[in-house]
Amino acid sequence: MTSTPRHVPVAVIGGGQAGLSVSYHLKQRGIEHLVFEKETAAHTWATQRWDTFCLVTPNWQCDLPGHRYDGPDPDGFMKKDEIVAYLKAFVAKVNPPIREGVAVTRVERRDDGIFSVRTSESDYTAKEVVVASGGYQMPIIPRMAERLPGSVIQIHSNQYRNPAQLPEGEVLVVGAGQSGAQIAEDLHLAGRKVHLAVGDAPRCARFYRGRDVVTWLADMGYYEMTVDNHPLRDGVRDNTNHYVTGRDGGRDIDLRRFALEGMKLYGLLEDYRDGSLRFRDDLQRSLDGADRTYNGINAAIDKFIAEKGIEAPAQEHYTPVWEPGEPVTSLDLAGSGVTSIVWCIGFTPDFRWLDASVFNGAGHPKHRRGVTSEDGVYFIGLPWLHTWGSGRLGAVGRDAEHIVQVIQTRLGVEQFALKVAV
Incomplete structure (x- = not known):
């Protein structure tokens, strides 16, 4: 019964x-x-x-x-x-x-x-x-992952714990949102050779004009703005989070500086065929877009400071420290030294x-x-x-x-x- x-x-x-x-x-x-x-x-x-x-x-x-x-x-x-x-x-x-x-x-x-x-x-x-x-x-992993060689270890960001869990060799991190940028930094700081496929994620400063940017934005009322009052309305729900970190007391994440230090940056990963990873020719656009958002947030803080008559130390806006050279739109996987991939392209x-x-x-x-x-x-x-x-x-x-x-x-x-x- x-x-x-x-x-x-x-x-x-x-x-x-x-x-x-x-x-x-x-x-x-x-x-x-x-x-x-x-x-x-x-x-x-x-x-x-x-x-x-x-x-x-x-x-x-x-x-x-x-x-x-x-x-x-x-x-x-x-x-x-x-x-x-x-x-x-x-x-x-x-x-x-x-x-x-x-x-x-x-x-x-x-x-x-x-x-x-x-x-x-x-x-x-x-x-x-x-x-x-x-x-x-549900972690998002693209169908192209099924066609990659079995010798390449693949994990999602929710499975990543530390650099030591990955085999020796170079690492491809796919996606540069909050998780991807921080995981790429974690591997980079551990001395691993990192390849990073960059998307359209924006970035923001950690500190600006003497305070944490989050504190400025809170004072400006940003965190009280409702979705109905946001310029993008419901579309804001599809936005990628800005990348920044609280590690070691907090700092910016600057992909251009990583590149200066040896990290290899590429545009959006689009496909894998004939033994090669194929990237979109949009790295310059993505980096410029992230910096535009970064400086735009800082400019809004400048305006708030001026309107309220707040005393705050002056600070210059960000100037790029590195520019991409000739676009790299393919990478021979077997010859690249890449032995593992960390997929950081989100969840559904x-x-x-x-x-x-x-x-x-x-x-x-x-x-x-x-x-x-x-x-x-x-x-x-x-x-x-x-x-x-x-x-x-x-x-x-x-x-x-x-x-x-x-x-x-x-x-x-x-x-x-x-x-x-x-």
Whole structure:
């Protein structure tokens, strides 16, 4: 005889910082719920980051609900172990009703309007479903990778830990967004010969006119700008993050300087055929575009300083320290010395388990600050869900509070003095 599925008012799918933030606010309001996490709470930070990983934004921006960073270095950048410790403390503080090691395999609405939630453990039902699994589930590796020689070791950025895990020889890093640029730097600093296929990622300064650029932008109100007010509107969600680093106290990442020091730069990797890697002739354009963004941000800071009459040390805008020579659009793989490739071209979401009419033609959820047009379905933790910080440790808590307020209204639950233990 089939057992009756357990019913919970709210099912939260995903136990990272987004799902935990939702749980925090649900507990504050006394709303029964369960969090389903196929691994362990907040596991991604510990299992999918390289050894020298650190935050690229200052610690003071870490502001999970009820758990603002209060350490000794607010202007510093937490390293991997420190981030893990910070998140473990958040998990303990929230003490969520979580089912770890339980994967959600299917969510669909029944005829009575209630959602059926099938999991690897057992079946449940729920009136509200919050999708907190994020947008970075499936690593992107191009089909050309299947045609590369088996002698070349290939890993994705989420598998990279340190230079020693790769075989002796030269390394090709594909993609120069935040992960690609930092991994290329990690290998470069370790003395490895690096080839870097550059894309169209922008960059920004770490420090400018006496302060961290993030601090300037915060004062300028950039991090409060909503997606509805952004010049690109929804298009900003497709933007690649600026590359910069918090390593060793924070510094710029300048690919041109890497080139001066021996790193080989190429344009976008397009194909592999006849034993050669083929690159687009766009390296100059990509480097110039990144520098244009870099100087544009600094110019906006200059304008803000002038308008507010702020005293700040003068600083020149960036001037290129290296220019590409004759374009290199192919590389004989066998003769290059490259023995390993690190793919740093991102991830794609995986919402195949959710049967709901909430996706656009590209498979991305349609929503307004996480609230979809289908009653009872919500998303959280996605890039620019509402503001720049929506997918980060800074503003995900505010998005969670907004979603939970909507849920509370739908459930008709009156808030009472149930507080998360602190």
